[in-house]
Amino acid sequence: MMRHIIAILIENESGALSRVSGLFSARGYNIESLTVAPTEDASLSRMTIVSVGSDDVIEQITKQLNKLIDVVKVVDLSEAAHIERELMLCKVRATGKDRDEMKRVADIFRGRIIDVTESSYVIELTGNGAKLDAFLQAIDSSLILETVRTGVCGIGRGDRILKV
Amino acid sequence: MQLTGAEIVVRCLQEEKVDHVFGYPGGSVLYIYDEVFKQDQFKHILVRHEQAAVHAADAYSRSSNKIGVCMVTSGPGVTNAVTGIATAHMDSIPLVIITGQVPSAYIGQDAFQEADTVGITRPCVKHNFLVKDVKDLALTLKKAFYLARTGRPGPVLVDIPKDITTHKCDFHYPKSVTLRSYNPVVKGHGGQIKKAVSLLLEAKRPMIYSGGGVILSDSAEQLIKLTRMLGFPITQTLMGLGGYPATDRQFLGMPGMHGTYEANMAMQNCDVLLAVGARFDDRVIGNTAHFGQVSRKIIHIDIDPSSISKRVKVDVPIVGHLPEVLDEIIRQLEAVEAKPETRHLPDWWKQIAEWRGRNCLKYTQGPDVITPQYVVEKLYEVTGGDAFITSDVGQHQMFAAQFYKFDKPRRWINSGGLGTMGFGLPAAMGVRFAHPKATVACVTGEASIQMCIQELSTCKQYRLPVKIINLNNGYLGMVRQWQEMFHGNRYAESYVDALPDFVKLAEAYGHVGMRIDKPADVEPALKAAFGKHKNDLVFLDFIIDPTANVFPMVAAGKGLSEMILAEDL
Numbered sequence A: 001m002m003r004h005i006i007a008i009l010i011e012n013e014s015g016a017l018s019r020v021s022g023l024f025s026a027r028g029y030n031i032e033s034l035t036v037a038p039t040e041d042a043s044l045s046r047m048t049i050v051s052v053g054s055d056d057v058i059e060q061i062t063k064q065l066n067k068l069i070d071v072v073k074v075v076d077l078s079e080a081a082h083i084e085r086e087l088m089l090c091k092v093r094a095t096g097k098d099r100d101e102m103k104r105v106a107d108i109f110r111g112r113i114i115d116v117t118e119s120s121y122v123i124e125l126t127g128n129g130a131k132l133d134a135f136l137q138a139i140d141s142s143l144i145l146e147t148v149r150t151g152v153c154g155i156g157r158g159d160r161i162l163k164v
Numbered sequence B: 001m002q003l004t005g006a007e008i009v010v011r012c013l014q015e016e017k018v019d020h021v022f023g024y025p026g027g028s029v030l031y032i033y034d035e036v037f038k039q040d041q042f043k044h045i046l047v048r049h050e051q052a053a054v055h056a057a058d059a060y061s062r063s064s065n066k067i068g069v070c071m072v073t074s075g076p077g078v079t080n081a082v083t084g085i086a087t088a089h090m091d092s093i094p095l096v097i098i099t100g101q102v103p104s105a106y107i108g109q110d111a112f113q114e115a116d117t118v119g120i121t122r123p124c125v126k127h128n129f130l131v132k133d134v135k136d137l138a139l140t141l142k143k144a145f146y147l148a149r150t151g152r153p154g155p156v157l158v159d160i161p162k163d164i165t166t167h168k169c170d171f172h173y174p175k176s177v178t179l180r181s182y183n184p185v186v187k188g189h190g191g192q193i194k195k196a197v198s199l200l201l202e203a204k205r206p207m208i209y210s211g212g213g214v215i216l217s218d219s220a221e222q223l224i225k226l227t228r229m230l231g232f233p234i235t236q237t238l239m240g241l242g243g244y245p246a247t248d249r250q251f252l253g254m255p256g257m258h259g260t261y262e263a264n265m266a267m268q269n270c271d272v273l274l275a276v277g278a279r280f281d282d283r284v285i286g287n288t289a290h291f292g293q294v295s296r297k298i299i300h301i302d303i304d305p306s307s308i309s310k311r312v313k314v315d316v317p318i319v320g321h322l323p324e325v326l327d328e329i330i331r332q333l334e335a336v337e338a339k340p341e342t343r344h345l346p347d348w349w350k351q352i353a354e355w356r357g358r359n360c361l362k363y364t365q366g367p368d369v370i371t372p373q374y375v376v377e378k379l380y381e382v383t384g385g386d387a388f389i390t391s392d393v394g395q396h397q398m399f400a401a402q403f404y405k406f407d408k409p410r411r412w413i414n415s416g417g418l419g420t421m422g423f424g425l426p427a428a429m430g431v432r433f434a435h436p437k438a439t440v441a442c443v444t445g446e447a448s449i450q451m452c453i454q455e456l457s458t459c460k461q462y463r464l465p466v467k468i469i470n471l472n473n474g475y476l477g478m479v480r481q482w483q484e485m486f487h488g489n490r491y492a493e494s495y496v497d498a499l500p501d502f503v504k505l506a507e508a509y510g511h512v513g514m515r516i517d518k519p520a521d522v523e524p525a526l527k528a529a530f531g532k533h534k535n536d537l538v539f540l541d542f543i544i545d546p547t548a549n550v551f552p553m554v555a556a557g558k559g560l561s562e563m564i565l566a567e568d569l
Helices: A014-027 A055-067 A096-108 A128-139 B003-017 B027-037 B050-064 B074-092 B117-124 B135-147 B190-203 B213-214 B218-232 B261-269 B324-337 B345-356 B374-381 B395-403 B425-436 B454-461 B477-486 B503-506 B519-530
Strands: A001-011 A032-039 A042-054 A070-074 A082-093 A113-117 A120-127 A145-147 A153-156 B002-004 B020-023 B044-045 B068-072 B095-101 B126-130 B155-161 B168-170 B206-210 B234-236 B272-275 B297-302 B316-317 B388-391 B440-445 B465-474 B512-516 B538-543
Touching: A001 A014, A001 A153, A014 A032, A014 A042, A014 A055, A014 B117, A042 A055, A042 B213, A055 A070, A055 B206, A082 A128, A082 B388, A096 A120, A096 A128, A096 B003, A096 B117, A120 A128, A120 B297, B002 B003, B002 B213, B003 B027, B020 B050, B020 B234, B020 B425, B027 B068, B027 B155, B027 B465, B044 B454, B050 B068, B050 B095, B068 B074, B074 B095, B074 B155, B095 B135, B095 B213, B117 B126, B117 B155, B126 B135, B126 B168, B126 B512, B135 B155, B155 B440, B190 B272, B190 B297, B190 B316, B190 B324, B206 B218, B206 B261, B213 B218, B218 B324, B234 B261, B261 B345, B261 B395, B297 B324, B374 B395, B374 B465, B388 B425, B395 B440, B395 B465, B395 B477, B425 B440, B425 B454, B465 B503, B503 B512, B503 B538
Parallel strands: B020 B044, B020 B068, B068 B095, B095 B155, B126 B155, B206 B234, B206 B272, B272 B297, B297 B316, B388 B440, B440 B465, B465 B538, B512 B538
Antiparallel strands: A001 A042, A001 A070, A032 A042, A082 A120, A082 A145, A082 A153, A113 A120, B002 B168
């Protein structure tokens, strides 16, 4: 069972997202995260799906995705060198001695504090999923007020280009 | 000149040379029906329930390879049609379904007869569209017809809000359409075909296994040529029957859950398996792990890449349109000097003859109680093996598949994938519209027939002389069989009490009804139905042995060679 990052170019039509998510639920495939937004070409959306499955299952997933009429291209990014990034916004309690400590940990993780009140920070952090997890583990969990993560988006390295 | 959306719908259907539309009117399609009324290029067939409209359009397509077209209203019109759409989807039947929708401004307001049609049907169509602007209407319908018939065929639905049918725009029907996201493969991969050819030439225990793809792609001719050239045994799935003549010696019968002993044993024990337009369905292969216990090389030709290595890993995948791929294989076989490995073939045929010798479909027809197999055999004889046979789902379906020997494609019309009871009668109507002079019989049971019995009224309206072969055992026969075999004879809700008098029922609808309860009367009744009552719809209610079971049987989850045979075998 391997974690795969699947990138999809899909016609930017209404209902396109539900065709993809419906496929995953109908066929019992796992989705760890799914992100979607229009590309520089407004007629196309790009999706990144993280899924865990055996090679056979991932092969079926890519075939079934390709079968959707609106899907233009499908690539399993994890087949070769690639970069993945995720954005997290994390609201933490920042009072007393925790206030300095929180700033220090955010710096170590190259996070940025983008909202400050007397008692809280919002920290913006990008990286791969593991880095974001590591950050959450590095801080005292009782100080976490709220987190939101975008899910992974990914891109191939160098000459690997996903374009129509 | 500007046309309304409703006029555009009708013009598009005319441009596509549609000659029959099966449907049922309602509020949101009223403008379209108004335009249907004003024209006479295609005929509208009014059914009695939307499910039947889709089944009829479906069978119209199955029996003719034209695209079936149906039209229903929003809300309940659509939800009633869903069973029919899912049936067509599972068997890859090209349909265009036009559905009315509440006016654009009402969508999402829980309006009267509103349903999220695109959402409800999404998992059971090849594709669907909601038309948001009348300017997109003609192109969308063009795309629908194009998508339905190309690649792996399937139903395509176009949902049209009522206001769009009144809006106006210029009409232009494109001659062709391309979609950047949709490019089905046609030609098979040359290297893979080469590999396939050399495997076929080296095979010691070869087997051909063909499915519905052969029928859908009209490649029976190529399949017959290839099979005869190679001299290999062939089996055909429930969906593939008729692709290769069933009366030919090389045909071993159907494989799978109720397949023949010889077909299943040959599937299991072959060393090279050529799968042609078949998808290794659970009812065909049984337990995949058990199937995998024997090592064999598998060549799989299919138009749909996702059908390949879905349930069973294959060695030589060939994605392409069957006629082209089969032609290429034939061409390459003709080009090579070496003939197939003929030294071992006689041994293989000897082994198959031994399996055949079990005579697994044997049954005994005594003097008192009619057996269902006997009825189907007599039906075959009386119709000269040349009728279109539709069926519902259950024991009668399996008996029809086992005992009516189909020699031509598109003669056997049944719901294989979804297994939809209620399919048979509306399907028979669809066939008759596609082939107005053909002999059409619907092999059914007293449970299935009641699921769309209202269509007897449609048959009367359009004078459709369909023959209904009702194998009446008073039980949901297949359910009863499973309960007998796997649930300790506890016949939970499988006995159908209070059956109607089918003879009177048929007469009430204006048809001819007959009840047959003696074996000696079977043949005369059939002869009368297809003879003096040729032009009538005849409902033949055969009172059959309620204990008859379908054999051989591979129980669910068991291996193909783990067959249960009839007791006296």
